[in-house]
Amino acid sequence: MKRVFCLFLSILMLISLAAGVSASNSLTTTNLPDGSLTFTINGSTLIISGAIHCDNLEKIWLMAGESERIIAARNSTAFKETLSLSGTSTIPVKVYTKKTTEEMYWSYIWQTVFIEYTAAGYRFVSTPVYDHNAAMMETWINPAEHIAAVDPAVAEKASEIVGSETDPYRKLLAIHSWAAENLYYDNDYYTGKTTSTSLDPKDVLETGRTVCQGYANLVQALCHAQGIPCILITTWSAGTGTDGFLSAEDHTAINDSNHAHAAAWVNGRWVHMDATWDSANRYENGEKIRKSDSGYLYFDTTLPFLSLNHKIITVPRTTAENTPSDWAIPEVRAALEAEIVPYSIQNNYRTAITRARFCELLTTMLMRRMGYDSLDAMITGEKLDVDENIFTDTEGFTVRREIAAANALGIVNGRGNGIFDPASGITRQEAATMLMRAAEVLGIPMGKEARSFSDLPEAAEWAVSGILYTASLKTADGLVVMNGVSDSSFAPLGTYTVEQAILTMVRLYAVHG
Numbered sequence: 001m002k003r004v005f006c007l008f009l010s011i012l013m014l015i016s017l018a019a020g021v022s023a024s025n026s027l028t029t030t031n032l033p034d035g036s037l038t039f040t041i042n043g044s045t046l047i048i049s050g051a052i053h054c055d056n057l058e059k060i061w062l063m064a065g066e067s068e069r070i071i072a073a074r075n076s077t078a079f080k081e082t083l084s085l086s087g088t089s090t091i092p093v094k095v096y097t098k099k100t101t102e103e104m105y106w107s108y109i110w111q112t113v114f115i116e117y118t119a120a121g122y123r124f125v126s127t128p129v130y131d132h133n134a135a136m137m138e139t140w141i142n143p144a145e146h147i148a149a150v151d152p153a154v155a156e157k158a159s160e161i162v163g164s165e166t167d168p169y170r171k172l173l174a175i176h177s178w179a180a181e182n183l184y185y186d187n188d189y190y191t192g193k194t195t196s197t198s199l200d201p202k203d204v205l206e207t208g209r210t211v212c213q214g215y216a217n218l219v220q221a222l223c224h225a226q227g228i229p230c231i232l233i234t235t236w237s238a239g240t241g242t243d244g245f246l247s248a249e250d251h252t253a254i255n256d257s258n259h260a261h262a263a264a265w266v267n268g269r270w271v272h273m274d275a276t277w278d279s280a281n282r283y284e285n286g287e288k289i290r291k292s293d294s295g296y297l298y299f300d301t302t303l304p305f306l307s308l309n310h311k312i313i314t315v316p317r318t319t320a321e322n323t324p325s326d327w328a329i330p331e332v333r334a335a336l337e338a339e340i341v342p343y344s345i346q347n348n349y350r351t352a353i354t355r356a357r358f359c360e361l362l363t364t365m366l367m368r369r370m371g372y373d374s375l376d377a378m379i380t381g382e383k384l385d386v387d388e389n390i391f392t393d394t395e396g397f398t399v400r401r402e403i404a405a406a407n408a409l410g411i412v413n414g415r416g417n418g419i420f421d422p423a424s425g426i427t428r429q430e431a432a433t434m435l436m437r438a439a440e441v442l443g444i445p446m447g448k449e450a451r452s453f454s455d456l457p458e459a460a461e462w463a464v465s466g467i468l469y470t471a472s473l474k475t476a477d478g479l480v481v482m483n484g485v486s487d488s489s490f491a492p493l494g495t496y497t498v499e500q501a502i503l504t505m506v507r508l509y510a511v512h513g
Helices: 129-137 152-162 168-182 201-207 212-225 248-253 329-337 355-370 375-381 400-408 428-441 461-472 498-510
Strands: 026-028 037-042 045-050 057-064 067-072 079-084 091-099 106-118 121-125 184-186 230-237 259-266 269-273 282-284 287-289 310-314
Touching: 037 106, 037 121, 057 079, 067 079, 129 248, 129 310, 152 168, 152 201, 152 212, 168 212, 168 259, 168 269, 184 212, 201 212, 212 230, 212 259, 329 498, 355 375, 355 400, 355 428, 355 498, 375 400, 428 461, 428 498
Parallel strands: 184 282
Antiparallel strands: 026 037, 037 045, 045 079, 057 067, 057 091, 091 106, 106 121, 230 259, 230 310, 259 269, 282 287
């Protein structure tokens, strides 16, 4: 993160704009609930509202061109201020913070946010990089592929950092904050004074100095140690030595990376964390120089704001076997975002789902739909009589409790004689029957639109009601919970795949009686 002493900022930077650059009248910096700023243009007035996550915060200096205001502030205390806009030149928007422990103001937002005047009035300048970045983040990335074992020393440090925190999002903030505050950017290596620096997570932890790749590597490893999926994203970032903003011309010319940051999967989305840009510490001339942070602007940064100075070059690619079919991707993505797909099921999407995995998926969906944060909470809340020994062949299965819970709900039965057959696949008629029972648990009545299939005579007598029931249920968007393989055929004895199970589950999740 660039920290510039405000005394040297008397000259305002103007940005030349390329035709076709998109713009809007609102911009939010981050998704951090108690540490984001929102800039809104209303006519010739700029409204700045929100809060800054910064310990020992005393004052905030707001600037929009020649209009400015200094306000008293405290860490994460919300405020709302207005600045007047004037003139037809490009207006830089700047924010500085001052701590009680320092005499100077330091840059929080500088050379990043600009306002232009058009015939339609004032608007924020954005960049075509946003559309590019949005498309890059739409690439299929399987969260379950991005949790790896880490060195014991890194795992120990992760536990120390998060302490007793249980909320995954707050764990991320703790990890990001620790990295920004305790690592030192190796300026000696960056400027060529030395020929090597630490990049391996364990080495970075031991030396405390690194460059952006090392920051990202260690943040990723700390997340993995807490069981949180985390990826590395390479970017071209307008940092030191640049004008701080990615124009349309820059976007066209840039194809290589000069930076990296981490993004973690929490609450059904990728949370961008650029600890390097939030770190003020420097390693220069063989000495660690600690400097106070000015606020965490690049934790959970919104993509529109990130795109003003970060162009994504690469994101991880998921293996073919762990990528759903093209027609399934939108709804599988929706299921992941709704957090109804356990990590253990985020693979081999096109293969048959086993009875055990189906129970795991089903109980997770019911747990989310009923508002419980864990399986045990659902068991307690619903007063379920769960007997993990009810089936003799589920011992040793990690989802034994899920199977027993699904049985206690009356959704799944065994094969008889205490046998559940957990490793076997399920047929479409079996899936329809279990989905019907799950719908009944949720109090969802059968739909009013009757369906019929020419191959119903092929179905078992006990399965017909389930087939007709699930085929009658629709989401608000008109998607049938479990449709046939064609308009007239259901294929009751057909194979039921992982991606099919996820699609029918996310649809049932969305149906309300």
